[in-house]
Structures are given as C-alpha cells and as structure tokens.
Amino acid sequence: MANNRVLGLIFANTNEKNLPELTAYRTTGSVPFGGKYRLIDFPLSNMSNSGINNVGIVAKSNFMSLMDHVGSGSAWDLARRRSGLSILPPYGEHSFASLVETIFNLHGYIEHGDEDYILISPSDCVHNMDYSKVLRFAEKNHADITFVYTKRVVKEITDDFRCILDVDDDGKVTKIMASPIDESVSNLDIGIMLMKKTVLMALVRQAMSESKYSFVRDVLQKSLDRHRVYAYELEGYCEIIGSVKEYYDANMKIMDRDTRYKLFDYKRPIYTKVRDDAPSRYGLNCNVKDSLIAQGCVINGIVENSIISKGVYIGHDAVIKNCIVMQDCIIGDKAQLINLVVDKDVNVSRGSKLQGTVNYPMYIAKRSIV
DSSP states (O other): OGGGOEEEEEETTTTGGGOTTTTSSSOGGGOEETTTEETTHHHHHHHHHTTOOEEEEEOOSOOHHHHHHHTTSGGGTOOOSSSEEEEEOOOSTTTTSSHHHHHHHTHHHHHHSOOSEEEEEESSEEEOOOHHHHHHHHHHTTOSEEEEEEEEEOSOOOSSSOOEEEEOTTSBEEEEESSOSSSSEEEEEEEEEEEEHHHHHHHHHHHHHTTOOOHIIIIIHHHTTTSOEEEEEOOSOEEEOOSHHHHHHHHHHTTSHHHHHHHSOTTSOOOOOOOOOOOOEEOTTOEEESOEEOTTOEEOSEEESOEEOTTOEEOTTOEEESOEEOTTOEEOTTOEEESEEEOTTOEEOTTOEEEOOSSSOEEEOTTOBO
C-alpha cells in the first residue's frame, strides 16, 4: 500500500454464533485450518503481503489462544517499533455488542493514526488476494466505500458483516440488500470493505446518535445516497466458514491440487506461527493416500483423504477416512474414524468406531475421551 495509507481491522469473533462447536474455547480467527494454519492467518497474511503494516485485531471473547498464536506479529512481519500489530479487547460489558458499537468505541485507536483508509476484514473468510488492487480501484473511481464481493448462490445471510449488492458495469453499487431475494447467483459482499476513515466514522457516529446498531441497514444502506460506493470483484478462491459443514467442505477442497495452488500462491505466501516439530514418522505397515500430514505426527495405520494436524498419533491398524484431525490427538489401535472433525487433544480409545456422513460430518469436541 502506498505510503502506508491503510489501517487494517480484523474482527476475530466473526460468525461465531454459527460455529458454536468450533468456537466454544476460541475465537473464529483461532480455528485451525488445513492442518497447520488458523483462520486469522489469511487476513493477516493478505494485509502483510499488501504492505499494510498497521493492523488491529478486534477480539471480543475467548482470545487467549488467539494471543498465543499471533504473539507480537513477527510471523507476519508486523513486530514493529511503530504501528505493527495490536490486539483490541473490549473494555466494557457492551462495548463490542454490535459492529457499529465496536467501531464507535474504537474511535481513539482508529483516529490516532494518519491513515486515510480503513480496511475491514472478518476472520471467517479463507482467501488470498492483493488488497493494493482494491486501493487502486477505489482511487481510480474516487470511491468513499469499496466492497469486495464474489458471485455465488446465497441462501441466507446470518451476520451483520455481509450483504447482497447490485453492481453496474462500472463497478458502482446501485443497491444494498440485507438478505437475498431468491437462491439465484448473487453478488455477495464477503465482508471486506475499504472505506475512507472520515466517511466511516461519520456514518458510525450518526448511527450511534440515533441508537441504530445494524451496520448493513443503518450504515451501509444509508451511505448510498450520500457517498460514492463501488465494489471490486474477487475472482479467485474464496470460502466463507459459516457452519461445521462449510468448515469441513472448505478443508476437503484444499486436497485438490489446483485449489491448493490458488489459495497458497507462492507469490503471496500465507504465514503462520511456526511450531518446531520433528518430521512425521510413518510405520512399516501404514498406508497414506491423498492426505495432508503436518509435522510431528506418528502414522501407523491407514489414512485416506484426510487432513492430519501437528503432533497426531495414529495407532496400528487404525483407519482414518475423510477426516480432519486437529493437533495432538491420539487415535488408538484399530480405531475407525470416517467423516469426522476431531478437535484438539482428543483421545480415541482402542477399537472405537465413529462415523458421520459427507453431508453431516460428526464433530468430536476438544479434549474429549472417546
């Protein structure tokens, strides 16, 4: 970003009401993904790769694991004497009750810097993009507000981060809708917005003065008549994690090589906290097919079409198929796991048989003993 003119704001608790199982002990941003990453790694890496060196992570609750993961921000080159990475926790019971109230109560942090723009990002969107292209698009069109959207079928919208857009051929937004009209292909705002700081704060202050707290209805929809509002289309890989099923599907999709190359572009790496583990060890009678195995694992059984995170032990004659197994789990000998999401530190006993379906994967809670 030219002259560090953009302040990044990442909301770590996005969509957590729709992910109660995965966010019981962590923020949405702390949810593991792809065997070695967390969801927060994607917006953080995108901002770092785009030259944004002043980033605030808004964390409402359950943020201990988030703080442990991001640390000083050094993994994303954000450990700096000036600006860099900041964790922004709530300071009152209702200070982060809604998105409007959150931004209003962060006015001191937002207005302290000399950035011209604010880039708002949720933490539940898995994508890889160059935000500097959004800035150039906004400046070219003299836009006050610039959405990032993708085309897809939308059945419903369950959070205050996203909306449906009508966009003309020049990228100008002509209508903002809080929910889809039908199940046809729509222009879905993925929750990423580049806004002029003065415009954002003026709209938020007006909404607060009128005791109106919906960001879409009371801020964005009202902006159409008074400001230049445009939308930039994201044409690459993009997955929004809004349920355990969507989380499972998004992980399974990166097993495809082409999808994996689109998401993990070597020109724009996705960074994460490094855990120094030994290489994984594979037993003489193990059989691993079409799977992603992180470091530090011991594999003695059969693993097919699965994602195995760091430090997992899989016993002799165990069978793991179509599963996501998070770090430091122990899978006993002769256990069978099919179509599962297994959270951290789970101990599956010898001979246990657990099976979900592709359309309804079973979830095993963190630290469970099965």
